[in-house]
Every structure is written in C-alpha cells, then in structure tokens.
Amino acid sequence: EAGVTQFPSHSVIEKGQTVTLRCDPISGHDNLYWYRRVMGKEIKFLLHFVKESKQDESGMPNNRFLAERTGGTYSTLKVQPAELEDSGVYFCASSQESRTVQETQYFGPGTRLLVL
Amino acid sequence: DAKTTQPNSMESNEEEPVHLPCNHSTISGTDYIHWYRQLPSQGPEYVIHGLTSNVNNRMASLAIAEDRKSSTLILHRATLRDAAVYYCILRATWMNRDDKIIFGKGTRLHILP
Numbered sequence: 033e034a035g036v037t038q039f040p041s042h043s044v045i046e047k048g049q050t051v052t053l054r055c056d057p058i059s060g061h062d063n064l065y066w067y068r069r070v071m072g073k074e075i076k077f078l079l080h081f082v083k084e085s086k087q088d089e090s091g092m093p094n095n096r097f098l099a100e101r102t103g104g105t106y107s108t109l110k111v112q113p114a115e116l117e118d119s120g121v122y123f124c125a126s127s128q129e130s131r132t133v134q135e136t137q138y139f140g141p142g143t144r145l146l147v148l
Numbered sequence: 149d150a151k152t153t154q155p156n157s158m159e160s161n162e163e164e165p166v167h168l169p170c171n172h173s174t175i176s177g178t179d180y181i182h183w184y185r186q187l188p189s190q191g192p193e194y195v196i197h198g199l200t201s202n203v204n205n206r207m208a209s210l211a212i213a214e215d216r217k218s219s220t221l222i223l224h225r226a227t228l229r230d231a232a233v234y235y236c237i238l239r240a241t242w243m244n245r246d247d248k249i250i251f252g253k254g255t256r257l258h259i260l261p
Contacts, residue, residue: 077248088248123191137249139191
C-alpha cells in the first residue's frame with residue numbers, strides 16, 4: 033500500500049511568487065491534515081479536511097494560504113504571494129475515520145520550501 | 149491543552165535499551181498518550197499509544213505510571229536507525245477529541261555506535 037506522497041520534495045522560489053504544494057493521501061483516508069515546521073520551531077497544525085470539507089482551519093496563518101481538496105482525494109496548498117517567513121517544511125498527513133479509538137495519522141515526507 | 153514535558157536530548161549506545169521519559173501532570177482522564185517519532189529528513193511516524201495499561205508493539209513498549217502523570221517509551225534494543233526526535237503527545241478520546249496533533253519540542257535521541 034502506497035503511503036502519503038507529497039510533491040514537490042523541494043521548492044525554491046523568490047519572495048512574492050506563488051507556490052502550490054500537493055499531497056496525495058493514502059487511498060480511502062477521509063481525513064487529510066496539513067502541518068508545517070518553520071525554521072527552528074515546532075511542527076504546527078495548519079488545517080484538517082474531512083473528505084472535501086474543511087473541518088478545522090484554525091492553524092492557517094493568514095489569507096495568503098489557500099488549501100483545497102477537490103473531490104475528497106488529493107489536496108493542494110497554495111501560498112500566494114510567498115514571504116520569507118513561509119520557508120520551512122510542509123507536511124501532509126492522512127488518517128481513516130475511527131469512531132472508537134484515536135486514529136493514527138500517517139505523514140508524508142514533507143515539502144521543503146525556501147523563499148528567497 | 150494538556151502539555152507534556154520531555155528532555156531536549158538523550159544519548160544511548162547501540163544495542164542497549166533506551167527509556168524516554170515524558171511528564172504530563174495535567175493529563176485528563178480522557179487523554180490518550182501517543183508517541184510519534186521523526187527520523188531525519190522524513191515526516192513523523194506513529195510509534196505507540198496507550199491510556200492506562202502498559203502497551204507493547206513491534207516497535208516499542210509504553211509504560212504508563214499508575215497516576216498517569218508520566219510515561220516512558222522503551223526501545224528494547226536501540227539501533228542506529230532509531231536516532232530520531234521522539235514526541236510524547238496527549239490526544240483526547242473520541243467524545244472530546246481534537247483531531248489535530250499538537251507537537252512539542254520532543255526528545256532528540258542520539259545513538260552511539
């Protein structure tokens with residue numbers, strides 16, 4: 033079974049440009065999460081999709097970030113325009129829906145974003 | 149949010165057991181204790197979780213104090229591949245759940261050959 037995949041693995045852009053990150057969750061996982069770690073800080077939650085709906089977007093830093101999950105499959109995270117402080121590693125995770133126990137989140141390898 | 153406290157770093161020799169401590173004195177009765185780890189250049193991965201009883205799986209064991217205010221992740225025989233940052237995380241049960249994972253600073257585990 034394929035794990036969570038993310039594309040690209042690395043991205044280097046200039047301040048003011050736009051970047052779109054993609055995440056393909058494990059097949060059949062309704063839950064999809066975005067997290068990020070910026071320089072020297074802890075991994076922070078950005079948002080959570082259940083299928084195509086945004087369940088929790090409390091961690092989105094500002095309106096330069098736009099996440100979508102069309103059809104409830106893959107998700108994209110667009111940063112427009114990118115700023116220097118957006119540099120970091122963006123992780124995607126997915127999980128099955130569970131009504132009895134805490135579901136395990138499976139993480140992708142991350143996209144390393146560098147804004148110059 | 150209930151918080152956890154872990155040492156910043158630990159060192160262990162290869163092929164020896166490793167005990168990674170975690171304090172969570174403000175844990176509520178509905179919080180599960182989860183451990184994730186992040187290997188270099190990879191995303192976090194699930195290790196183990198428990199509520200009250202000690203737990204074992206193929207990766208590790210989790211020992212939970214009787215008062216649940218602390219727990220210990222045990223790697224029975226560390227290998228170089230176990231060098232990672234280990235996160236102790238509290239997650240609420242279904243009825244009180246908050247689906248996102250709140251990561252702290254974790255413990256960076258160094259394995260000496």
